[in-house]
Amino acid sequence: MTTADRTWRPLGISCLALAAAAAWIASDYAVGTVTAMGPGFIPLVVAAFLFLMGVLILVARGNDVAAEDADEGEDPATEPPALAPFGAIRPIGAILASIVAFGLAIKPLGLALTTFLVVLIGVYANRSARLVPALLLALGLSAGACLLFVTLLSLQIGLFPRFE
């Protein structure tokens, strides 16, 4: 059996870490008895279950996935590396930045400017983005969003910056 899958190690360790953290936090809550359970009872059970799964994933060493892949006749050689560090940074960075920008800007700047900013940042997640089409798209979507959400659906969102 091939072990083309290399994600089992970080996944299993993450499960263990998350389970341990959850159990540690939950240890502050009253456990109670089985008849009258306290708020800490179920969290400990769930954490133990997650811990067990983490152990099993580490024990299986990726064979749980490799077996499925082999069944489906996938060529293990075409398996992409577990984490392609550089191909992904740009989209992740730009998309997450645009979401955070939305959160920061929507209250002070209003929908029109915020949408413009979000689209402008978001477009650069794409490797082949160019400035002029990006500006046009941002402008168009900004106008579209204001029309759709505020005029048609009448959401309670301010359109323009508030100067107070």
Place this chain on the structure above:
Amino acid sequence: MFDQSLLAGLALGFQVAVDPTNILFCFLGCLIGTLIGVLPGLGPTATIAILLPMTSALSPVAGLITLAGIYYGAQYGGSTTSILLRLPGEASSVVTVLDGHAMTRRGRGGAALAIAAWGSFFAGTVGTLFIALFAPLLAVLVLKFGAAEYFVLMALGLVASVVLAQGSVLRALAMIAIGLLFGLVGTDANSGQYRFTFGSYELLNGLPFVPLVVGLFGIADILIALEQARDAEASQAGKIGSLWPTREETKRAAPAVARGTLIGLFLGLLPGGGALMSSFVAYSVEKRVSDKEGTFGKGDPAGVAAPESANNAGAQTSFLPLLTLGLPSNAVMALMTGAMLIHGIVPGPRIMTNQPNLFWGLIASMWIGNLMLLVINLPLVGIWVQMLKIRYSVLYPIILVVSLVGIYSVDYSTFDVFLTAAFGLLGYGMNKWKCEPAPLVLAFVLGPMMEQYFRRAMLVARGDLAIFVERPISLTLLLITAALLAGIAAPHVRSFRRKAFAE
């Protein structure tokens, strides 16, 4: 007497469903569903997640009608691109490519589209009747359920969705554990203790549902698509030809439609089933039953009719466990549960008695929706093919803006927006580590209910776990759960999973 209540129910349903507002939203849902069905890379799960907040402004009936329309509408749209472009718009239309596109190459694309549409319509009609017939029966049975039965039923739902879904069982179980953990965040209903809130005021009511699903499905999808630099090339559509199947084609397709519908009806009911598995199983069964002369894969109308009828029937009947048991059987149904909870409706057997408008209205709207889809799809097929020219580089900023405004509009909370970014990142990581988001969302929805039922059952039984085996219904459900778990290791289940998802 039973028949009368059924007729009265359906009459009430149609009365609700033909209300101009509801008709409009049913139409909108079907339209959006067809659109995303046509567009590859944008599936019903992500779309329903993104549009979920928008529907909270509507009445519960209109909101659910819209979301349901998106789900079954996507099954129609997905077949169009499969047949004409050899490009399955939806996972559930993957097998339709084989014979559908072969028919297009022979100049019978129009006939294939018509067979798919009429087959889906037939399946949708039967599915609607099936729900109307069996939902009242099931709901009566469920009223006998106590806390123990509910707990075991939900555990069964979770386990079954793992066994029957795609991918590694271990990882799906781990995702269930994480989903349950997420479900625990917030104030404990019994003691008032804050759990896993990290001193945050916003988390006292628990993790919000909409940022979770939009992050895991919508944002994560965008990240993955951009990393792979996926940009659907404008492909050349095959000639559509006459929309009327010949007599031989009809004769070949009709029994396949009936068999596909039957398979879809039952597979749709299973947790983890629904449209996707129905179409795969229906194709392989049809191939075994009617591929006498080796015509499958070369443009056999039966190879189009069976999976397309099955995926539509499956899409319909997967609503049955939700409406009667309150048990979401797949990710889309988990989203529907979320939509109901946003409106303050608890899914389950009491919907039918407490909210007959909602229950029967939704069922009747499904039949009307299927009728609309026939109109939307066949004459307008040319327009849908044009939609494929939209490039992903334009599409994803639109998705991004709609998602963000939608999340923000639920509570006007920027905290929800930041959470979405975090869950988007989590969804991306899960994809890299080959973990499916659906079990996590299912567990997140069911977890808090399961905890309540479990604690109540223990209270009633004075901490004696034997309550779960002493009550007959609970014991039966427990045995089914155990059998499913045991089946994971058994070779024939493995091969069934393999066959169902082989492509």
